[in-house]
Amino acid sequence: MPVTLLNGPLHADYEGDKRFNQKPPNKRRVFIQTENGCVVGMELERNDNAHTLKRRMQLTLNHPTDQTSLTFGDKVLNHDLSAIKHDSALFLTKNLIHRSSSTPCLLQTPRSLQQKDQSGIIEIIGLNTHSTHFTKTNQLVEEIITALKSEIDPITVNGGLGGAYIFRNTKAQSIAIVKPTDEEPFAPNNPKGFTGKLLGQPGFKQSVRVGETGFREVAAYLLDHDHFAGVPLTSLVKITHSIFNLNDSVNGSKIQNKKRVNVNVNVNFNVSKIASLQQFIPHDFDASDHGASSFSISDVHRIGILDVRILNTDRHAGNLLVRKVNDRNFGEVELIPIDHGLCLPECLEDPYFEWIHWPQSSIPFSESELEYIQSLDAGRDSEMLRTELPMIREACLRVLTLCTVFLKEAAAFGLCLAEIGEMMSREFRCKDQEPSELEVICLEAMREVVDNDSKNKSFSCMQWGLRKKGGGNGRVRGAEVVGVRSSAEELVGTPASFVKVGEMEEWEWWDFLDKFRELVGPALATRKVSRVSVRNNLRVGGSCQF
Numbered sequence: 001m002p003v004t005l006l007n008g009p010l011h012a013d014y015e016g017d018k019r020f021n022q023k024p025p026n027k028r029r030v031f032i033q034t035e036n037g038c039v040v041g042m043e044l045e046r047n048d049n050a051h052t053l054k055r056r057m058q059l060t061l062n063h064p065t066d067q068t069s070l071t072f073g074d075k076v077l078n079h080d081l082s083a084i085k086h087d088s089a090l091f092l093t094k095n096l097i098h099r100s101s102s103t104p105c106l107l108q109t110p111r112s113l114q115q116k117d118q119s120g121i122i123e124i125i126g127l128n129t130h131s132t133h134f135t136k137t138n139q140l141v142e143e144i145i146t147a148l149k150s151e152i153d154p155i156t157v158n159g160g161l162g163g164a165y166i167f168r169n170t171k172a173q174s175i176a177i178v179k180p181t182d183e184e185p186f187a188p189n190n191p192k193g194f195t196g197k198l199l200g201q202p203g204f205k206q207s208v209r210v211g212e213t214g215f216r217e218v219a220a221y222l223l224d225h226d227h228f229a230g231v232p233l234t235s236l237v238k239i240t241h242s243i244f245n246l247n248d249s250v251n252g253s254k255i256q257n258k259k260r261v262n263v264n265v266n267v268n269f270n271v272s273k274i275a276s277l278q279q280f281i282p283h284d285f286d287a288s289d290h291g292a293s294s295f296s297i298s299d300v301h302r303i304g305i306l307d308v309r310i311l312n313t314d315r316h317a318g319n320l321l322v323r324k325v326n327d328r329n330f331g332e333v334e335l336i337p338i339d340h341g342l343c344l345p346e347c348l349e350d351p352y353f354e355w356i357h358w359p360q361s362s363i364p365f366s367e368s369e370l371e372y373i374q375s376l377d378a379g380r381d382s383e384m385l386r387t388e389l390p391m392i393r394e395a396c397l398r399v400l401t402l403c404t405v406f407l408k409e410a411a412a413f414g415l416c417l418a419e420i421g422e423m424m425s426r427e428f429r430c431k432d433q434e435p436s437e438l439e440v441i442c443l444e445a446m447r448e449v450v451d452n453d454s455k456n457k458s459f460s461c462m463q464w465g466l467r468k469k470g471g472g473n474g475r476v477r478g479a480e481v482v483g484v485r486s487s488a489e490e491l492v493g494t495p496a497s498f499v500k501v502g503e504m505e506e507w508e509w510w511d512f513l514d515k516f517r518e519l520v521g522p523a524l525a526t527r528k529v530s531r532v533s534v535r536n537n538l539r540v541g542g543s544c545q546f
Helices: 015-019 050-061 110-114 133-151 213-225 297-309 367-376 378-388 393-414 419-425 435-452 455-466 506-526
Strands: 028-034 039-044 068-073 086-094 123-124 165-168 175-181 236-242 273-280 320-324 331-337 427-429 432-434
Touching: 015 297, 015 419, 028 050, 039 273, 050 068, 050 086, 123 133, 123 213, 133 165, 133 175, 133 236, 133 273, 175 236, 175 435, 213 236, 213 273, 213 297, 213 378, 297 331, 297 367, 297 393, 297 419, 393 419, 393 435, 393 506, 419 435, 435 506
Parallel strands: 028 086
Antiparallel strands: 028 039, 068 086, 123 236, 165 175, 175 273, 236 273, 320 331, 427 432
16 A cells, blocks of 8 residues: 655655665664555654654544554554564554444545655565575565566466565566555455455454465464475565555545446556565476375475464465476476465464375374474474564464474374374364364363363453353363364354464463363373374385375
């Protein structure tokens, strides 16, 4: 969306990149995004606080901001801004009582805002300028800017449900995929007709909010330690170009005689977006166009390990790129995982693992894979994400922690990737979802924590969604660690979310996690595992293929 950067001179054309990533002394810059996608860049003064920022937003947007909240991930900024880093992305949202998805929010026309813009074409959001991540992203960004100056424009990606654009280098080679946050499915500026929600509301998945898939893409890259699964370089940026989509309700234009839902507004001026920028990886096809028998065990395992850690709810064949390794060696290929916007949900979700039925996932982990799994540190990863992506919600980090603990316990117990995926996946019976084996363990852990602290029974039941059963004792009956499962209706009130770790208080979370660690071992030990014939084979190296 349109962006303005206050307290600075205007710029013309692409001259803004001369100041690319230069930081004024003793000043920080932030990018504030509204619910309908509008982006406003501001330089923070020493005495600025949340109230002064909102007042400046009111003057810029010509719209009252007294009934709004300024947020930074989970944090509502009431006054102090000391925790905000340079080039952070903040979110200005209407308070819930004043929110309406049928009316534009905090709107000024794109053209009037763009006239005030003095920021660069592409600004990297939030990264440490001394990090390798920043250096690699900066190199990619410079290639894009050079190509744009040479009038090599980006290309719109027609597939998918959201807006996506391929940016190229001076040789017209594809080098990056850009996905604006306000063009996601259901977002205000979705170019394919899937609109109807404001940024920050539940999206395609109830546990992933509209406008928040971009930083999940970055999180997947950051969590892929040592490039273990091969996630391409991914960063969060503010990027400006005229190709980006503006729908008429946001643009303020009136389009007559619309006959199609998917109608884009033709604009001839640059608009700015907050977006994920991912390095484009040349490939030959995706996994949906290629038989899984030629995929290496190592590739499937490494991608599966990442998917389990981040609870990927959208690992289908279309977001596994396939690249031929050597034309002389017929059939040898490698897999590249992309599209991680629906990982790290705010509560335990039913994942989708395409690989769960592939024969490679039933092969035991190699020794090197087991060593990698046991080296994972959920606490360290959570702290890293809080530093690199401070807008990430605490509930997402708790899901990461829970899944990492489960992965390490299950792998140490001897389960293969397919068995781990099965324990995390729900079953459907008569159109109803049953909680997964992982969720059953979590529900039992929650119940025991509630029983162990009688003073907080009612409070914990309300927080966690546990339904009181008989006698008012707060106990959920019928939930066993393994084996027979109670129905979703008996266990919780909301079928879509059995375990909402984000609603736990801090003390509840740590008590729950301790109890979960106690229960997961016995659950794995008593689980009836159907062993396939390959389980009796010796562990094989990752280079073997079917």
